[in-house]
Amino acid sequence: MPESNNISNQPEVFKNTLTELFENNYDQIMENSSGKIKSLRQKAFGIFKKNGFPGKKTENWRFTDLNHLFRNDFIIDFETKSQKVDISNIFTCDVYDLDTYCVTLINGWFAYNNSPLTKLKNGTIIGSLYKAMEIYPEIVEKYLGSIAKLNEPGFVPLNTAFMQDGLFIYVPDNVKVEKPVQVINIVDSQKPVFLQPRNLIITGKNSNLTLIHCDHTLTHNISFTNTVSEVIVDQNGYVDHYKVQNKGRNSSLITSLFFKQEKGSKLFNNAITLNGGFTRNQVDLLINGENCSANLNGLYLMDNNQHVDNQVFVDHKAFESLSNQLYKGILDDQASGVFSGKVLVRRDSQKSQAFQNNKNILLKDDAKVNTQPFLEIYADDVKCSHGATVGQLDPNAMFYLRSRGLSERTARQLLMYAFAGEVVNKISVEPLRENIIKLVEKRLKGELSICDQCILSCNSREPKFIQNIVD
Amino acid sequence: MLSIKNLNVSVEGKPILNGLNLEVKDGEVHAIMGPNGSGKSTLASVIAGRDYFTIEQGEVTYMGKNLLEIPPEVRAKEGIFLGFQYPVEIPGVSMTNFMRTAINEKRKHQGLKPLSGAEFLKLMEEKKKLVKIESKLANRSVNEGFSGGEKKKNEIFQLALLEPKLAVLDETDSGLDIDALKVVANGVNMLKRKDNATILITHYQRLLDYVIPDVVHVLFDGKIVKSGGKELALELEEKGYNWITKET
Ligand SMILES: Nc1ncnc2c1ncn2[C@@H]1O[C@H](COP(=O)(O)OP(=O)(O)OP(=O)(O)O)[C@@H](O)[C@H]1O
Ligand SMILES: [Mg+2]
Numbered sequence: 001m002p003e004s005n006n007i008s009n010q011p012e013v014f015k016n017t018l019t020e021l022f023e024n025n026y027d028q029i030m031e032n033s034s035g036k037i038k039s040l041r042q043k044a045f046g047i048f049k050k051n052g053f054p055g056k057k058t059e060n061w062r063f064t065d066l067n068h069l070f071r072n073d074f075i076i077d078f079e080t081k082s083q084k085v086d087i088s089n090i091f092t093c094d095v096y097d098l099d100t101y102c103v104t105l106i107n108g109w110f111a112y113n114n115s116p117l118t119k120l121k122n123g124t125i126i127g128s129l130y131k132a133m134e135i136y137p138e139i140v141e142k143y144l145g146s147i148a149k150l151n152e153p154g155f156v157p158l159n160t161a162f163m164q165d166g167l168f169i170y171v172p173d174n175v176k177v178e179k180p181v182q183v184i185n186i187v188d189s190q191k192p193v194f195l196q197p198r199n200l201i202i203t204g205k206n207s208n209l210t211l212i213h214c215d216h217t218l219t220h221n222i223s224f225t226n227t228v229s230e231v232i233v234d235q236n237g238y239v240d241h242y243k244v245q246n247k248g249r250n251s252s253l254i255t256s257l258f259f260k261q262e263k264g265s266k267l268f269n270n271a272i273t274l275n276g277g278f279t280r281n282q283v284d285l286l287i288n289g290e291n292c293s294a295n296l297n298g299l300y301l302m303d304n305n306q307h308v309d310n311q312v313f314v315d316h317k318a319f320e321s322l323s324n325q326l327y328k329g330i331l332d333d334q335a336s337g338v339f340s341g342k343v344l345v346r347r348d349s350q351k352s353q354a355f356q357n358n359k360n361i362l363l364k365d366d367a368k369v370n371t372q373p374f375l376e377i378y379a380d381d382v383k384c385s386h387g388a389t390v391g392q393l394d395p396n397a398m399f400y401l402r403s404r405g406l407s408e409r410t411a412r413q414l415l416m417y418a419f420a421g422e423v424v425n426k427i428s429v430e431p432l433r434e435n436i437i438k439l440v441e442k443r444l445k446g447e448l449s450i451c452d453q454c455i456l457s458c459n460s461r462e463p464k465f466i467q468n469i470v471d
Numbered sequence: 472m473l474s475i476k477n478l479n480v481s482v483e484g485k486p487i488l489n490g491l492n493l494e495v496k497d498g499e500v501h502a503i504m505g506p507n508g509s510g511k512s513t514l515a516s517v518i519a520g521r522d523y524f525t526i527e528q529g530e531v532t533y534m535g536k537n538l539l540e541i542p543p544e545v546r547a548k549e550g551i552f553l554g555f556q557y558p559v560e561i562p563g564v565s566m567t568n569f570m571r572t573a574i575n576e577k578r579k580h581q582g583l584k585p586l587s588g589a590e591f592l593k594l595m596e597e598k599k600k601l602v603k604i605e606s607k608l609a610n611r612s613v614n615e616g617f618s619g620g621e622k623k624k625n626e627i628f629q630l631a632l633l634e635p636k637l638a639v640l641d642e643t644d645s646g647l648d649i650d651a652l653k654v655v656a657n658g659v660n661m662l663k664r665k666d667n668a669t670i671l672i673t674h675y676q677r678l679l680d681y682v683i684p685d686v687v688h689v690l691f692d693g694k695i696v697k698s699g700g701k702e703l704a705l706e707l708e709e710k711g712y713n714w715i716t717k718e719t
Contacts, residue, residue, distance in 0.1 A: 400559040400613075403519050404573040404629065405547035405580070414572070418563025418612075 014070040015052040019045075021076060022161055028078045029162065032134050036141045044160035047150050054153040063338040063370045064280060064309045069224055069252055074194035077107070078164070100182040100212065101126060107187060108195035108225070109165045123172040126181060129200055130165040139170055143202050147230050147258040147286060156256050159228040163198035166227075169211070173204035173234070180210035180240075180429060185225070187251060192222040199229035203237045205262075210240040210429060215247055215255075215276075224252045231257070235289065236264040240428060243281070244436065245273045246448070249304065252278040263289025263318070270427060272436060273300040273308050274443045280309040287349075290318045298327035299423040301443050302335035302367075309338040312356075316349040319379075325356040328423050330416055330444075331367035339371040339388070347378040356386040361393060361419060416444045472497050472668050473518070473538075473637055478529035480510075480517055480693075487513045489693035491529070495637070495668045500659070502671045502679055502704060505690035506712050511672045512556050514690070515641045518670075519553035520546050533637065547573075548580035550636030550667075554626040554643040561613040566625070567595065569613050570632050577633065598631040601661070603654050619646040627658040638662065639670045644678040656681030676708040689715050 022029065022045055030038055053070075054061040103126065104111045110128030117127030117135060125136065133140050150157050167183045185197065203209045215225070233239045239259075247253055253276055261267055271281050285294055300308045314323045329337050343354040354377075360369045373386035393415045401411035420440050427433035442448040473495040480488040487510050495501055505511050517524055518531065520543030531538040538546065561569075574594075575585040586594065599609055604624050614622050623643050630638055643655055659669055659682045671682065679687070679701055687703040688695045689712070697703065697715055707715070 394559075394561075396559045397561045399521055399543065400555065400561065401564075401569070402543040403547055403553050403555075404569070404633065405544050405576040406569075406572055407544050407576070408542075410572065410576070411544075414564050414569070415561070418561065421563045 010070050011053045011055065011066070015048075018076075018158065018162075019049050025078050029164070032130065034133065034137045034141055037133060037137075037144060040145045041161050041163075044145075044150050044157040048154075048157040048161055051153040051157070053155075058153055060311055060340060063336075064307065068278070074192050074222075074224055075189075076162070076194050076196075100180045102182045102184065103127070103167065105166065105183065105185045105197055107189055107193060108185075108197040110167070117168070120177075122175045122177070124175055124177055125168065125170040127168055128165055129163075129168040129198055132168040132170075132200075136170070139202065140168070140200065143230065143232055144198075144200055145230075147232065147260045147284075148228050148256065149258070149284065155226050155254050156228055159196045159198060159226050159256070162196045163228070164196070166198040166200070166229075168199070169201045169203075169209065171203040171207045171209050174206045175204065176208035177210070180212055180432070182212040182214065184214045184216060185227075186216050187223045187225060187247075189221060189223065193224070195223070195225045197225065197227045199227065199231075201229065201231040201239075203231075203233055203239055205235045205237060207234070208238045210242075212242040212244065212432065215243070215245040215253060220248055220250055222250045222252075223248075225254070227253070227255045229255070229257045231259045233259065233261045233265040233267055235262045237262070238266045240268045241270070242427070242432065243269075243271045244439075245271075245276050245279060245281075246439075247276040247279070249275070249277040249306065251276060254280045254282075256282045257284065259283070259285040259294075261285065261287050261289065261292040261294060261321075264291045265289070266292070267294040267296075268426075268428065269294075269296045270423070271298040271300075271310065272423075272440075273298075273302070274439060274448060275301075276306060276308065278307050280311070282311040283313070285312075285314045285323070287314065287316050287318055287321045287323065290320045292318070292321040294321070294323045295426065296323065296325045296327075297423050297426055298325075298329075299420055299440070300327075300329040300331075300337060301420065301440070302329070302337060303332035305334045305336075307336045307338075310340070311338075312341040314341075314343045314354065316343065316345040316352045316354060316379075319349050320351040321349070322353040323355070324353075325358075326423060326426075327358045328360070328419060329358075329369065330361045330363065330419065331369055332363040334364070334366040336367070337369040337371075339369070340374070341372070341386070342374045342376065343384065343386070345375070345377040345379050345382050345384065349379050350381045352379060353383045355384065358388040359419075360388075360390045361416070362390060363393070413441075413444055417441060420444070472534060473670075474530075474532040476530050476532075478514075478517070478531060479527040480513060480524045481527055482513075482524055486527070487524070487693055488517070491690075491694045493688070493695060495670065497668060498663075498665045499685045500663065500669045500671065500682060502673060502684040502687045502701075503690050503695075504673060504687065504704065504707055509690045510693045511690050512641050515553055515556075515639045515670075515672060518546075518637075518639055519543055519551060544576070545580075547633075547635075548577045552630055552633055552635030552638045554623075554630060554638065554640035556641040556645075556672075558614050558617075558622040558626055560615045560617070562615045564613050566609050566611060566613055567591075570595070570629065573629075574632060594632065598628060602628045602631050602658055603650075604628045620648060620651050623647055624651055624654065627655050630662065631658055634662065636667045637670070638667075639672070641672045642674065643671075644673050644675060652678065653681060676704045679704050691715060 116131040119125050331337050339358045341356045345352045356373045358371045371388040373388045375384050398411050475493040478488050478491040571591045689697040
């Protein structure tokens with residue numbers, strides 16, 4: 001890579017290196033930013049410089065140790081731009097029955113076969129954020145940074161200061177995007193890289209979008225990705241958003257996903273974490289209009305010493321809306337998990353309904369999970385509930401299954417799969433659900449390799465039918 | 472087929488079975504009766520291979536093998552079936568998937584080819600009719616939301632599918648309406664062959680009107696204190712257990 005920079009060691013040192021890096025590469029970073037975006041970056045940079053990274057005492061970071069992130073000689077690359085590459089050289093995506101607009105980010109940069117920004121017949125624009133800054137500055141200016149919170153320490157301001165490229169989608173009013181958009185984030189580098197992709201998704205009034213976000217590593221090398229996404233769902237819009245993460249054990253991923261829903265809109269978000277050395281997913285939802293519904297689901301299946309941290313925050317800022325969180329996890333070996341779900345129902349948000357549930361299964365004594373469901377309610381006419389469980393596989397159910405001739409292993413798999421199924425079965429795009437079911441089954445059988453390049457069975461030659469879970 | 476000699480079993484240091492003896496031969500139907508807490512379910516669980524009991528003493532031989540050394544799933548594949556007193560609800564595991572897996576595991580064990588999806592469905596339909604179980608039950612998750620009686624019927628459905636050699640039915644007749652009771656009895660009778668056997672654990676003589684037992688045992692305080700013909704059940708119904716305890 002041309003003009004790369006080594007950065008290293010401990011939060012303070014790491015922070016200083018990054019601030020220096022920002023200052024030294026200022027012109028390049030600002031290159032295609034309009035005035036408004038420039039000042040957004042500067043503001044974000046100022047906040048990062050002042051606050052630095054979150055520490056063990058920072059709220060919402062107490063159970064997730066970041067130190068390993070500051071230890072490696074990461075490389076930040078300012079030079080590579082969106083590139084025209086033959087993606088099929090890297091992998092081919094032939095998702096069974098699932099016809100998608102498939103786009104790819106390689107090391108945070110948009111990769112394309114024809115053009116970095118495509119405008120579909122219905123007016124939908126899909127492509128590179130970097131390019132969109134240049135071609136559609138008025139849209140980008142209006143929305144970029146509009147809902148991502150800069151006041152929290154660390155990663156969102158950092159991303160906002162440094163962001164270069166990422167996925168840009170603009171769906172005009174009254175457009176139903178028929179095919180799901182699938183974006184595949186690939187980390188593929190021989191050197192340890194630090195990537196900060198930025199995604200901006202805008203769906204107009206009465207519009208529809210299904211977006212599948214897949215995170216992969218094609219390398220066993222150390223990598224660190226800090227992604228920020230902003231997703232705006234305008235009035236009566238419908239967004240079905242998936243995040244499927246299957247990353248190498250040496251990869252670290254921090255994603256901050258901000259949603260804003262306007263009146264009458266519907267949102268589904270599914271975060272499926274199958275593998276990943278270190279994964280932190282923050283979902284921040286602002287319900288800004290009445291009669292919205294939001295379903296936020298998560299599934300995490302961790303083993304070895306993987307760590308996963310899900311942070312969910314829902315702000316009911318309008319009345320008569322519904323939010324429903326269901327996060328489930330299975331932790332094996334010494335894996336660790338964190339769930340923190342917070343719902344805020346503001347005083348005027350009467351008739352809100354907010355439900356929250358986190359269920360965990362620990363398969364080994366050394367596995368652990370820290371769960372904190374939390375409701376903060378200022379309105380009096382609301383329906384809210386929260387709950388969290390941590391347990392083992394039900395021994396009575398295990399015996400029942402075994403007493404009919406199922407091996408211990410098969411019985412465990414069936415029970416684990418049933419547990420995970422509650423989340424997976426909520427996936428409404430059928431071929432996607434079937435693919436994810438297959439992946440979850442494989443994962444629970446211990447057969448899912450992180451080298452299965454595309455989470456949606458890209459590059460796979462295996463038979464395309466849903467296998468019975470039991471072998 | 473099954474031979475239990477001087478079986479002593481405890482849970483957490485508390486003795487539950489105290490020197491129990493039982494011989495079941497091919498083709499026989501045995502009924503075991505006894506007051507609540509006398510150890511009937513414990514006996515059934517030990518035969519099926521539940522592991523939270525401690526076997527303090529004694530032996531259990533099934534088809535000439537030391538049963539106590541065999542894991543529960545292998546016992547099942549060798550033909551042992553336990554109809555649970557309290558069938559377990561398993562949300563998210565479909566009856567169909569469960570039974571297909573169970574049957575194919577057993578077939579594998581017997582060196583037979585697994586049933587194809589179509590073959591299995593055909594078999595299911597057949598057995599559903601036999602035990603008069605509603606299709607919708609078979610399509611649901613294992614016992615989830617089933618009524619008490621439906622759960623018991625579902626045990627018989629599984630019994631019919633798995634065709635065990637030795638069935639131990641733990642109060643499968645409790646909580647059943649008259650029609651369902653006949654279905655259960657029918658299931659047992661239909662299964663009856665020269666080379667298999669059934670142990671019926673029951674509190675009620677009425678089941679024994681439909682399934683005629685060869686031997687009736689009274690289990691009391693962890694051991695079998697009296698055995699007799701089917702008239703023993705009638706006597707128990709009439710006189711209660713006090714009569715036996717006084718006698719012993
Ligand atoms: N897992 C256990 N832990 C502790 N005690 C147990 C356990 N299982 C059974 N017991 C005790 O062992 C004794 C026998 O129980 P068991 O369930 O075998 O009785 P039963 O004859 O089947 O009674 P019922 O007619 O009520 O079904 C009871 O006192 C019961 O409390
Ligand atoms: Mg009992």
